[in-house]
Amino acid sequence: MKLFGLNLSGRPLGIQVFKIISKDHDPIYELDFEGVISIGSSFADEVVAKLAKKNGGEIKILNSSRIIDKCLKEVSRDMNFELVY
Amino acid sequence: MNFFGELKRYFNSQIFLDQEALTAIPDITYKSIIKLPIRRLGIVGTQVKIVDDLTVGLNRQGYSQDICSYIGWAIGELADNAATHSKSHPSFVYFEQFGEDRHFLQFTIGDTGIGIPESLRTNPNYKSLTDPHALLSSFKPYISGRPDRENRGKGLTDVLTIAMECGSRLKVGSNGIGFSFSFDSGVDNFDQISPLYRQSGTVISILFIDGNFATMEREDAKEYIDKCLEAL
Numbered sequence: 367m368k369l370f371g372l373n374l375s376g377r378p379l380g381i382q383v384f385k386i387i388s389k390d391h392d393p394i395y396e397l398d399f400e401g402v403i404s405i406g407s408s409f410a411d412e413v414v415a416k417l418a419k420k421n422g423g424e425i426k427i428l429n430s431s432r433i434i435d436k437c438l439k440e441v442s443r444d445m446n447f448e449l450v451y
Numbered sequence: 452m453n454f455f456g457e458l459k460r461y462f463n464s465q466i467f468l469d470q471e472a473l474t475a476i477p478d479i480t481y482k483s484i485i486k487l488p489i490r491r492l493g494i495v496g497t498q499v500k501i502v503d504d505l506t507v508g509l510n511r512q513g514y515s516q517d518i519c520s521y522i523g524w525a526i527g528e529l530a531d532n533a534a535t536h537s538k539s540h541p542s543f544v545y546f547e548q549f550g551e552d553r554h555f556l557q558f559t560i561g562d563t564g565i566g567i568p569e570s571l572r573t574n575p576n577y578k579s580l581t582d583p584h585a586l587l588s589s590f591k592p593y594i595s596g597r598p599d600r601e602n603r604g605k606g607l608t609d610v611l612t613i614a615m616e617c618g619s620r621l622k623v624g625s626n627g628i629g630f631s632f633s634f635d636s637g638v639d640n641f642d643q644i645s646p647l648y649r650q651s652g653t654v655i656s657i658l659f660i661d662g663n664f665a666t667m668e669r670e671d672a673k674e675y676i677d678k679c680l681e682a683l
Contacts, residue, residue: 371499373506375527377535379499403506403516404523407605408531433520437609440669444605 368401375405380412387413393421400429410441418447426450492542492560498530505546514554518617518661525613526558528606529655533562554661561654566626570596582628583643583683590676592669611672614657616664625653630679635660641679 367374370383387395395417399405405414418425427438427449442449490501506519526544533542542562549555564570568585571577573596577585588594590611595604611632614621620633622644629644 373502373523376531404520406524406527407609
C-alpha cells in the first residue's frame with residue numbers, strides 16, 4: 367500500500383487505487399501496510415471494503431499500526447466485512 | 452476574493468496567537484517555532500504528498516508515530532470534505548508548530564465553498580436545520596449532505612473522535628457561525644465563538660498535543676455532540 371502514499375486518504379484517490387489493485391491482481395487479496403503512516407475512512411471505504419467484498423467478505427491485513435487498525439475496524443463494522451490478521 | 456490574504460489575516464488574529472487556548476495546556480511554550488507555507492488542496496490526492504512530507508518531517512523531529520497517524524488521518528478527511536462539499540472552490544491547509552520541549556502542532560484547513568450548513572441542507576432530511584444545529588450535527592455519524600443510501604457522513608465524526616482521543620482543541624467556523632471543542636486536561640469544553648472566517652466557506656483548526664491518547668469511538672463523538680446540541 368505504501369506505493370500509493372504514506373498517508374492514504376480521500377475518496378477519489380481510493381476509487382483510483384481500487385481500480386488499479388482490482389485490475390492488476392486477482393483475489394485472494396492481502397494488504398500490506400508496512401511503512402504506511404495513516405489511512406482515512408473514506409479511502410478505506412473505497413479500497414479495503416470493496417476489495418473485501420470481492421474477496422468473499424474478508425481481507426487479510428499485514429503490518430498495520432494501531433491507528434490504522436482503529437480506522438479499519440470502524441470501516442469493517444460499518445461496511446460489514448471481516449479483517450484477518 | 453482575496454482568500455489567501457483573508458485567511459492569513461484571520462490566522463494572525465485568531466488562530467496563531469490563540470493564547471487563551473494555549474494557556475490551559477500545561478507547559479506549553481507560546482512561541483511558534485515553525486510556520487509552513489499555506490498549501491493549496493483540491494485536486495485529487497494533493498493532500499497525500501503534503502501530508503507525507505509533513506509526517507515524515509515530524510517523525511524525524513521525534514513526534515510519535517501515533518500523533519503522525521492521527522494528523523494524517525484528520526487532514527485526509529478534512530481535505531476530502533473540502534474538495535467534495537465546497538463545490539470546486541479552492542481550499543488551503545496551513546501548519547504551525549508550537550513549543551520547544553513538547554510537541555504541539557496546529558493545522559488549519561480553509562475553503563471558500565458553500566459552507567457546511569448549506570451543504571448539509573442539500574439532503575432533504577436536514578433541510579429544516581438552523582445554521583448552528585446543522586454545523587454541530589455535521590459532526591455526528593452518518594449525517595451528510597449526500598443521500599442517505601450512500602452511507603456518508605463519517606469524516607467529521609472521525610476528526611472529532613481523533614480530537615477527543617488526542618486531547619486536542621478543535622475550532623470550526625462556517626458561514627458566520629463558530630464553535631470550539633476542547634478536550635485537553637481531561638475536561639470537555641464546548642463554546643460558541645466568533646467565526647474564524649467570515650466569508651462563505653469553512654475553516655477548521657486543530658491543535659494536536661503529542662502524548663498519551665485515550666480510546667474513543669464514533670459513538671462517543673455522537674454522544675458529545677448530542678450534549679452540545681442540548682446546550683445550544
